[in-house]
Amino acid sequence: MERKLAALFDFQKFENNSDLQKVIDAVHARSARRELSMEDLEYVNAAQGSYISPEQNPLEKPRK
């Protein structure tokens, strides 16, 4: 089955069957969306990690 799938998807790269291409494009779009949301998550995590509150910031003058 694995050889068959490899051969069929290789043939697809030549043949560009529109039915199969739609499935492939949908999978790629799904993957791209997931990667983007993972990047967003990393960005938020990084931003949270780098946030220093004024109370924790040694450069911040103590407020009276």
Next chain:
Amino acid sequence: MTTPDVGQIYTDYHGKVMGYIRARVQSAADAEDLCSDVFEKVFLKIGDYDSEKSALSTWIFTITRNTVIDFFRRNHPSDELDENIPDDSEVDAALLRTETLSELAMALRHLPAQFAEIVVLRYYDNKPLTEIADRLGISYGAVKLRHQAALKALREALGEN
């Protein structure tokens, strides 16, 4: 049996042949040479083409694929022979028809989305399962299980034992 018109073949298939070659060969000049080689072989062998054995598209694809494999063996013997070109010597040439691609598309549509995703990433994009696991953010074990389940479902859908 009538022999297909070579001029029409060139018009109909140049884009497909060139697209397949360019996806594998970095140098544009090499790709042009290979494309010329393919059509030279097609025109030389067109008298041998038997429409009862395979579709014209499959026949030209096989010549194209073999020409690319020969190119890698000849010029880059130390490179891995492009892993993206599968060894389909055990695959029945009659399988390589556009109808089979449509059947595969339908079978993939009936799979759970996460199974179809693994199949496409593994067999179209040629990603190893470890990389797919990273991309999906799940463990290698989970990808392996989904991969096996997807193959089983496809075997059933495509009427394989």
